[in-house]
Amino acid sequence: MKLDSGGYADTVSEAADAVAAAESAGYDGAWVAETKLDPFLALAVAAERTSRIDLVTGIAVAFARNPMTVAVAANDLQLLSGGRFVLGLGSQVKPHIAKRFGMPWSKPAARMREFVLAVRAIWAAFESGDKPAFAGEFYTHTLMTPFFNPGPNPHGNPRIWLAAVGPLMAEVAGEVADGLLCHSFSTERYLREVTVPAIERGRxxxxxxxxxxxxxxxxxxxxxxxxxxxxxxxAETRSQIAFYGSTPSYRPVLELHGWGDLQDELNALAKRGRWTEMPALVTDEVLHAFAVVGDPASAAAEIGRRYGDIAQRMTLTTSGPPDPARWAPVFAALRQGA
Structure with missing residues (x-):
């Protein structure tokens, strides 16, 4: 199992430093999330400071952009990194797309499928020198003059991974992507009973x-x-679970376990801004379903038990700044057991 590092940096410099630290610590990949910064810019800086580690947008918000801008940025990072870039895309949720980014929202799974296919069509045009001939329901790309065509990438096209919670998006990932970024707000049962079968349908x-x-x-x-x-x-993990659990889009994960009412309670508190009260609603049963808990050796063993036959990678991440050193004991235990 490959191990990646991730977190939520405040600045481009902080994110790039964390990626370099992850490479020094021996991680296989490092994610930069799109929260307070542009992950493409942060990974461009990180590419100059590293030589081996996979560089992953974890995630970049697809619907805040268009396929052409993403195709160009990803192509640039693949070239700059010597073939180490992974384009991790996610849809975000409707309020953020519509109210924060001011972009259209509709049929997220269908739109993401088309988005990825459009990116691949643009990359094909880079390789062939021909105009892209992509015309879909959401995106149309039919113009590419030589002045704007960077040409074939000597390192090939980047891998594309999609973030998914619901089965429709997981099925899209199986059909058009190279991998799936399983959302933190998932459980072993949900992964086995919902996510993996959906990926298989897509494949x-x-x-x-x-x-x-x-x-x-x-x-x-x-x-x-x-x-x-x-x-x-x-305590930190309870807060994260409570935050994600308050989002209606993630309710199906809770419902699978019979915890749908918890989503209602968390959502009601979130709407009133009572964030500090939410973690107390995350019982030990809920905590242990979502999170691996324990000392490094036991945590590593539990990660292997839960996901060793399903996942090819794991990302050890927290809500705080990226800190590869924090997870060094778990990382070492996982490596020892590999």
Whole structure:
């Protein structure tokens, strides 16, 4: 299992420093999320500071952009990094797309499918020198003059991974992408009973199985070397679970476990801005379903038990700044057991 590092940086410099630190610590990949910064810019800086590690947008918000801008940025990063870039895309949720980015929202799974196909059509035009001939329901790309065509990328096209929670998006990932970024707000049961079967349906549409398709497993890990560190990590993880659980789009994960009412309670508190009250609603049963909890050795063993036969990668991430050193003991235990 490959291990990636990730987190939520405040600045481009902080994110790039974390990627460089992850490479020095031996990680296989590093994600930069689109929160307070542009992940493409951060990874461009990180590409200059690293030589081996996979560089992943984890995630870039697809619907805040268009396929042409994403295709060009991804092509540039693939070239700059020597073939180490992975284009991780996610849809975000309707309020953010419509109210924060001021972009259209409709049929997210269908739109994402078309978005990825359009990006691939543009890359094909870069390679062939021909005009793209992509005309869909949401995007049309039919113009490419030599002045704007960068030509074939000597490192090939980047891999594309999609973030998915619902089965429709997971099926799209199986059909048109090279991998799936399993949202942190997922459980082993949901992954096995909902996500993987959906990926398989998508792969079947193109006559493919799961071979060669990369799944990055859920990443809530509450670990530490002392009881105090573990308790602090648990508190942080409860807050994360409560935050995601308040989002209606993620309700199906809770409903699978019979916890649909929890989503109503969390959502009601979130709407009133009572964020500090929300973690208390995350019971130990809910915590342990979503998160791996324990000292580094036991956490590593549990990650392997839950996801060793499903996921090809794991990302150890928290809500705080990227800190590869924080996860070094878990990383070492996972590597020792690999």
């Amino acid at each position: 079947a549409k193109t006559g493919k199985g799961l071979a060669g398709f990369e799944i990055s497993g859920p990443s809530f890990v509450a670990s530490g070397s002392t009881d105090e560190e573990i308790e602090a990590a648990i």
